Amino acid sequence: MQINPLGDDRVKVILKGRLDTPGVDRIETRFVAAVVPAGRHALVDLSEVEFVGSLGVRMFISVARSLRLKQAQLLLIAPQTQVHDMFDHVSLSDIIPICADEAEAERTLDA
């Protein structure tokens, strides 16, 4: 997991590998700690994530809700095709913005 500040009010997080049960178990605590307490918008780059299951979706929903309480947003960037298809199955984009790239995510935040 890589964390890059993007100015004062937002941070980019790059996740890699599999967000299956063991994958989420390995990163969830650090991911939440890196993103939620500061209350900044979180842009999560998924371009190098090859698999997401329901526990990964649950983690994103939980973080999005926590950030919402701090008037901040979680945005997901560049999911791979099959990951994006899975997000469509659960209509995730209805509740968390899914953007093609960082530029689109920035425009979404600044709109």
Place this chain on the structure above:
Amino acid sequence: METTPHVLRFAATRASFEQASADARAALEACGVHGSARYNAELVFEEVVTNVIRHGHAPEIEMSLACLPGADEIVLTFEDAGPPFDPLKQPAKPLPKSIEDATLGGLGLLLVRKASTCLHYERTPGEKNRLTVTIATRER
């Protein structure tokens, strides 16, 4: 593409999950399953197995993967000796329309349904739960 069903047996514990998942992926690779069918099969494995583990009543899970050359589907079968549990009878949860409405669970069965073309549950004569999942290997 191999014809002999691959059979995996593993303890129904979180500690065993990672190796079992890797073994399942190796079996899919050996069967030549790729692309969206591969993802769907991995998703089914993830959701079905974690559900059995979460309920904590079965000591072991047996999964078989059957794929036939030229067939446009693969069949995954999961068996466990836990108490009777038909996942197909669980009520479907509505998808949330806002982050405030979103609940943190209940997506696993939905994803299994979306990833498969056919689902069948039975309680076997040997008192096991058997879930059979068919996954298309060609785009429809």
